[in-house]
Structure formats: C-alpha cells, structure tokens
Amino acid sequence: MFDDAKGEVKEWLNRSIDAYYPIVYIDATFISTRRIDSVSKAAYYTLLGVKSDETREVLGVYNFPTSAVQLGVIHLQRSILKWVQPKHKAEVAQDFKNVFRTDARSDTKEA
Secondary structure: OHHHHHHHHHHHHOOOOOOOOOEEEEEEEEEEEEEOOEEEEEEEEEEEEEOOOOOEEEEEEEEOOOOOOOOOHHHHHHHHHOOOOHHHHHHHHHHHHHHOOOOOOOOOOOO
16 A cells, blocks of 8 residues: 555656646645654645646645745735835835736736
8 A cells, every 4th residue: 555655656756747837836834844853843835836727736845944934925025125215115016016916817928
C-alpha cells in the first residue's frame, strides 16, 4: 500500500504541466515539522494554477525552511505605502494596482 502511494507521488512529481496559467494562487499552511532534534512550525507553500478553461491544478507543494514570511498582496501594498510620502501615495497605490491586477479577465500570455 505504501509502495503504491510512493509510486503515485513519483508519477505526480514527474507529470507535465501547462506552459501558461492565467491565474496562479500561492498560499502557505504552517505545519509542525521535525528537523533533526526539534519540532517547529514550517510553511508549506501550495501553488494552484487556474487554466484558461477555468479548471484548477495543483502545480506543487514546497517547503522553504530559510525563507522569510511573505504576506499577501494587500499586506505588501500597505508595507510599501507606509514608506511613501503622503503627496505620492495615490500615485504609487495606482501603480501598485496596475502591477497586481486581480480582476483582468482579458489578460493574455503576451500582455
């Protein structure tokens, strides 16, 4: 039974994936993980790709034990804007929205 699961995991890891996904979600789950002689919470990142036909596919699950904590887009925007002079905040916020568009269904691979 374990060998069957091991084979399925190996097959999944070696599968081919599409060259383009219009949308990719990245999320982290913190799981208690044993490392040598201690247990600590570690982030396991899941990448979920949405295909053009709106079906979803898990692209991978990754654990980067030395990576810094990365927050969502809104947290990144707030973090950036706190360093911007008040007279420039509206302009920088608009630029930020243009870079991190989440509602553009007309995006193409070229765009």
